[in-house]
Structure formats: structure tokens, C-alpha cells
Amino acid sequence: MEDHHKECLLKNRSFMCREISLSTGLFAKLTESGVITDEHLQKLQNIIRNETMAAAVLYFLTELLPKRGPEAFDLFLKALCESEQRHVAERLKQWMSDDCSEDAGTFEGLRSELQSYYKRKLASIRPMPWLQSIYLNLTDVFVERQLKLKTNYKGDERIVTMDDLFTPQETEEIPRRLLIEGNPGIGKSTICQTLAHEWGKQSCGGHCGTLCVHSFDLVLYFHAGDFIDEESVAHAVQKHLLPSDCRITTSELQGIIEAKNVLIIVDAFDEANAGNRTLDRLIKGDILRHKTLLITSRPNFLENKQRHFESRFTVEGYDEEEQLEHVKQLSSTFIVGAQSAAEGEC
Numbered sequence: 459m460e461d462h463h464k465e466c467l468l469k470n471r472s473f474m475c476r477e478i479s480l481s482t483g484l485f486a487k488l489t490e491s492g493v494i495t496d497e498h499l500q501k502l503q504n505i506i507r508n509e510t511m512a513a514a515v516l517y518f519l520t521e522l523l524p525k526r527g528p529e530a531f532d533l534f535l536k537a538l539c540e541s542e543q544r545h546v547a548e549r550l551k552q553w554m555s556d557d558c559s560e561d562a563g564t565f566e567g568l569r570s571e572l573q574s575y576y577k578r579k580l581a582s583i584r585p586m587p588w589l590q591s592i593y594l595n596l597t598d599v600f601v602e603r604q605l606k607l608k609t610n611y612k613g614d615e616r617i618v619t620m621d622d623l624f625t626p627q628e629t630e631e632i633p634r635r636l637l638i639e640g641n642p643g644i645g646k647s648t649i650c651q652t653l654a655h656e657w658g659k660q661s662c663g664g665h666c667g668t669l670c671v672h673s674f675d676l677v678l679y680f681h682a683g684d685f686i687d688e689e690s691v692a693h694a695v696q697k698h699l700l701p702s703d704c705r706i707t708t709s710e711l712q713g714i715i716e717a718k719n720v721l722i723i724v725d726a727f728d729e730a731n732a733g734n735r736t737l738d739r740l741i742k743g744d745i746l747r748h749k750t751l752l753i754t755s756r757p758n759f760l761e762n763k764q765r766h767f768e769s770r771f772t773v774e775g776y777d778e779e780e781q782l783e784h785v786k787q788l789s790s791t792f793i794v795g796a797q798s799a800a801e802g803e804c
């Protein structure tokens with residue numbers, strides 16, 4: 459039985475103990491559809507005889523129904539409707555739909571919190587980290603990078619663009635564990651920043667024509683160090699990506715992360731891998747194995763973990779075209795900046 463069905467049974471327990479009659483009609487429907495066996499039936503009838511109807515209902519709701527497989531909840535509602543207890547089924551359905559819209563509201567809240575955070579925090583880059591006061595608009599100066607993709611165990615390679623990051627490679631499956639390696643300063647963090655910032659802008663309007671970053675419901679953008687001392691991804695989201703007055707709880711975050719199509723970006727593995735248990739479990743797929751994880755690192759830090767990654771890329775040095783593009787982007791940004799500074803002085 460799914461978690462939200464169990465939750466529904468829990469939250470409506472006293473109502474059901476009061477309202478449900480384990481009548482012959484209901485028993486017939488429940489045994490017919492396999493929700494309970496004849497043995498269960500006997501046990502329930504004994505409780506009704508020796509204790510009360512409410513005690514039997516409680517036993518059914520706690521000990522039997524939740525353990526009777528994924529279909530059991532729907533079959534139970536159907537049996538209620540067919541045994542003149544439709545009002546109980548209606549109430550449970552209503553509870554489920556109210557709960558779903560509450561969840562949808564929480565998800566939308568989380569999404570817009572993250573998008574506004576990325577738009578605000580990731581809009582600029584500091585080309586000279588030692589001069590924090592000098593920053594440039596990311597969108598203006600970003601140069602599209604080429605990546606070298608290792609295509610198989612023999613180490614064959616092929617050049618791809620950033621648009622191909624999430625494209626299935628050797629199998630039909632969308633890769634769930636991706637690794638981008640590259641030398642210091644080559645642009646790994648800038649790639650991560652650009653992906654999260656792009657997602658923060660909400661939609662590509664289908665222009666990408668590929669499986670782009672906008673195909674994810676959520677993008678969670680971390681530095682590897684954000685996981686140190688955090689027991690789960692949900693805890694890291696709460697501590698590092700959301701404002702402290704945000705009311706979304708870690709269990710709500712956990713539920714959303716499990717339910718949605720999520721991209722988790724983790725930059726700079728090389729800087730914070732020692733004793734980083736949560737990150738280690740993420741890479742191995744011990745947790746959130748069906749979510750997409752993109753990790754960056756300087757070379758040779760993940761030698762004993764390569765097998766966990768379905769797609770492995772390296773960021774290459776700029777080729778001539780990229781060098782020219784970079785200079786062009788920077789010079790036009792500086793000229794515009796200098797012009798507006800001069801106008802300001804006048």
C-alpha cells in the first residue's frame with residue numbers, strides 16, 4: 459500500500475471506527491476481491507463477538523489492510539461503496555484529494571523559492587575571485603562549453619555539447635549518475651551555475667529541442683561541502699537552499715524529492731569528499747537512486763567510484779573558437795560597463 463493511503467487510514471481512523479460496519483455484505487466484497495482471506499474473516503468475526511465492532515474495525519485498519527498489497531486501498535473503497543457505506547468511501551476520497559492539493563501547493567512553493575534563489579544568487583560570476591567587488595552578468599559572458607564524453611569501458615571518446623548532458627548514451631535509459639571532471643579553473647563550477655540558473659528562469663519554451671535542464675521538476679544545486687554533517691538531501695536543502703523562515707518541513711521535502719523528477723547538482727567533489735557520508739550514499743545509489751545526480755570534480759578524485767557513473771565527461775580546454783568567443787563576450791561586457799560608469803560620472 460502506498461504511503462499516502464496509509465496516511466489516509468491513519469488520519470481517518472476514529473471516523474472509520476465510528477462509521478464502518480463490518481457487515482456480511484462488506485465481508486463478502488472484501489473476501490471476493492482478495493483484500494482479506496477466510497482466516498482473516500474468522501479473526502475479525504471473533505473480535506466482533508468477544509469485543510466490539512469498533513475493535514474489529516481498528517484491527518482491520520491497522521493489522522490487515524495496510525499489509526494487503528498496492529491494490530488493497532482502492533478495493534476497500536469499492537467494497538465500501540458496494541455494501542451501502544458509500545459515505546465512508548466518499549469521505550476518504552475527499553481527504554485524499556484535499557491532501558494532494560496541499561502537497562501540490564507545497565511543491566509549487568518549494569519550486570518558486572528555489573527558482574528565485576537561483577535567479578538572485580547565480581546571476582553573476584566573479585572572474586577574479588580575489589576581487590569580489592568585480593562581477594559580470596553570467597548570461598552575458600557565458601561561453602558554451604564542449605565536453606568530452608567517455609563512451610564505453612574501453613575509454614572511447616566523443617565531443618558533445620552541454621545540450622547532450624542528459625541524453626541517453628549507451629542505453630535507452632536517461633543517465634542517473636553523471637560525472638564532469640576537469641582541471642582547476644577549467645569551468646566546472648560555471649557549468650553547474652549555468653544549469654541551475656537556466657532552470658531558475660523557468661522554461662526554455664521547448665527551444666532546446668533536447669532533454670534539457672527544464673525537463674526536471676526540481677533542480678537542487680549544492681557544493682559538495684553542503685552535505686557534510688547532513689543526514690539526508692532534504693536536510694541539506696533546508697539548510698543551504700531555503701531561507702530560514704521557510705515553513706516547508708524536512709519530511710515534506712523528502713516526500714517531494716522522492717515523488718518528483720529531480721536533478722541534484724553537486725559541485726567540487728574534490729573539495730569536500732572526506733567523511734561525506736550522505737554524498738557517498740548518493741553516488742552509490744544507496745539513496746535516491748532514481749534521481750539524476752550530476753557531480754563535478756577535478757580529475758582522479760573518484761577513481762574507485764567510476765563504476766557508479768553512467769555518463770562521464772571531461773571539460774576540455776578552450777579551442778580557438780571558444781577563446782575568441784570568450785574574449786568577444788568579455789570585451790563587450792567591459793565596454794558596456796565602462797560606458798555606463800562614465801555616464802554615471804557625468
Ligand SMILES: Nc1ncnc2c1ncn2[C@@H]1O[C@H](COP(=O)(O)OP(=O)(O)OP(=O)(O)O)[C@@H](O)[C@H]1O
Nearest residue numbers: 583584585599600601641642643644645646647648
Ligand atoms: N563557460 C564559461 N564562460 C565564461 N567564463 C567562464 C566559463 N567557464 C569558466 N569561466 C571563467 O573561469 C573562472 C573559473 O571557472 P570555474 O570556477 O567554473 O572553474 P572550475 O573548473 O570549477 O575550477 P576549480 O576546479 O578550481 O573549482 C570563472 O570564474 C569564470 O570567470
